[in-house]
Amino acid sequence: MKKYLLLFIAVFLLIHCGVFEFLTRQYVTISGRIPPPYLDKRGAASPGDALTLSDAQKVLAFYGNHYSLSEIRNGSFSIGTPAGWATALAFLDSGNAFIGNLFCGGLNMLPLVGLIDGGQTAIDLSNLTLDGCSVIPEHDPLGNEIILDDEVLECLRITGAYFASLAANIDSDGDGIPDILNEKQVILTSRFVLEGGLYGTDTSDAVLYDSSRYRLGYSLRAEGGRNVAPDQGDIRLSGPQEDPYAQIDVWQQLYLAGGDFIASFKVGGYEDSSLSEGISSPYPFRFGTYTLTVGNLPGRTLYYSNMGVEPYLALAVPTLRTDADGKLTSIGLEYRLPDGTPVDPVQLLTDITFQFDSHEGRLFQLGELYDLTDAPSEVDFSEISVRPSRNIDGLCRVTVGYIDLVGNEYNVIWFDREP
Numbered sequence: 175m176k177k178y179l180l181l182f183i184a185v186f187l188l189i190h191c192g193v194f195e196f197l198t199r200q201y202v203t204i205s206g207r208i209p210p211p212y213l214d215k216r217g218a219a220s221p222g223d224a225l226t227l228s229d230a231q232k233v234l235a236f237y238g239n240h241y242s243l244s245e246i247r248n249g250s251f252s253i254g255t256p257a258g259w260a261t262a263l264a265f266l267d268s269g270n271a272f273i274g275n276l277f278c279g280g281l282n283m284l285p286l287v288g289l290i291d292g293g294q295t296a297i298d299l300s301n302l303t304l305d306g307c308s309v310i311p312e313h314d315p316l317g318n319e320i321i322l323d324d325e326v327l328e329c330l331r332i333t334g335a336y337f338a339s340l341a342a343n344i345d346s347d348g349d350g351i352p353d354i355l356n357e358k359q360v361i362l363t364s365r366f367v368l369e370g371g372l373y374g375t376d377t378s379d380a381v382l383y384d385s386s387r388y389r390l391g392y393s394l395r396a397e398g399g400r401n402v403a404p405d406q407g408d409i410r411l412s413g414p415q416e417d418p419y420a421q422i423d424v425w426q427q428l429y430l431a432g433g434d435f436i437a438s439f440k441v442g443g444y445e446d447s448s449l450s451e452g453i454s455s456p457y458p459f460r461f462g463t464y465t466l467t468v469g470n471l472p473g474r475t476l477y478y479s480n481m482g483v484e485p486y487l488a489l490a491v492p493t494l495r496t497d498a499d500g501k502l503t504s505i506g507l508e509y510r511l512p513d514g515t516p517v518d519p520v521q522l523l524t525d526i527t528f529q530f531d532s533h534e535g536r537l538f539q540l541g542e543l544y545d546l547t548d549a550p551s552e553v554d555f556s557e558i559s560v561r562p563s564r565n566i567d568g569l570c571r572v573t574v575g576y577i578d579l580v581g582n583e584y585n586v587i588w589f590d591r592e593p
């Protein structure tokens with residue numbers, strides 16, 4: 175069972191299956207102005223000779239594992255970034271040194287969802303000021319160009335902790351250049367596996383287990399650029415420095431074509447009999463400073479933080495719809511927080527995939543995670559058509575996988591009946 179599950183989660187990342195019809199990605203334009211030097215104040219936390227915002231020459235927008243870079247000309251910038259993702263904006267000097275990152279609405283990133291004009295939305299941040307490493311806009315787009323439910327905003331504040339450590343992680347190899355600019359970035363996110371309940375069918379309603387009952391498994395995912403590990407050595411994680419674990423196991427290590435890698439880790443030494451045994455720990459990783467090491471290269475110091483995410487897990491609850499022959503024709507999805515509160519999926523998800531299993535093994539998979547070619551705001555996350563229809567004889571388990579706006583991965587397992 176353990177090996178089978180390892181395989182099934184690993185395969186998650188690899189299979190292409192052109193089931194969804196995606197439209198061209200839409201770009202949001204973000205603009206703003208940097209104060210002239212005589213108006214600029216040094217950041218509150220900066221030492222006397224530190225950079226000020228008027229030293230900024232470039233704006234770096236990054237989302238997932240991708241970025242775009244724009245020059246600041248005559249104190250103004252304008253940068254395009256895809257709708258449907260959380261985007262961080264970092265301000266750099268002419269030598270690419272980090273000055274600060276955009277901070278508004280309690281977030282270290284802009285969630286580009288709930289946009290008033292969809293993919294045509296233009297956001298003018300107006301004048302910017304620096305406070306420590308936070309770049310504060312005069313115009314706050316949250317509540318203006320970006321309209322989010324309160325639950326979603328709170329969820330992003332919690333799950334988006336990666337962006338809070340942006341200043342610490344932006345140059346983790348210490349060469350003075352933001353790692354993403356030369357494909358040396360390592361991005362740490364969280365993976366969650368849980369048994370959500372029973373999937374619905376034409377004749378039975380889906381059942382969401384009470385949150386006291388479902389077992390949540392945690393692991394930590396590191397995604398690295400091609401220049402982090404040119405020799406493709408073994409990837410290891412240790413830490414946190416403040417209170418290190420005796421053992422951290424790697425359960426997935428994958429070098430993609432081109433040399434990017436994905437590695438997933440669990441805390442070792444736990445006894446666990448859940449379905450996610452071998453790929454997760456029953457407790458989340460502690461916050462703190464970790465060291466990621468590849469082969470014999472020097473270790474990278476990375477800050478990881480993900481605060482009590484459980485109340486904000488958006489659970490995609492599936493109901494399978496079939497034709498007269500019993501073949502699967504569509505999947506209806508409702509999204510709920512663990513307490514049953516409905517949430518708007520378009521404000522939370524970027525990608526979704528499904529795995530269908532019988533007791534004998536994988537029947538088939540629909541969709542692919544970590545695919546940035548789609549436009550999330552155009553995907554119907556509530557009703558997924560399955561064309562052609564699929565035979566689901568023997569089906570006993572459906573795993574719904576999805577990525578949230580900030581890159582955390584969820585795998586929610588739904589069963590045909592109570593065990």
Ligand SMILES: [Ca+2]
Nearest residue numbers: 345349351353
């Ligand atoms: Ca660097």
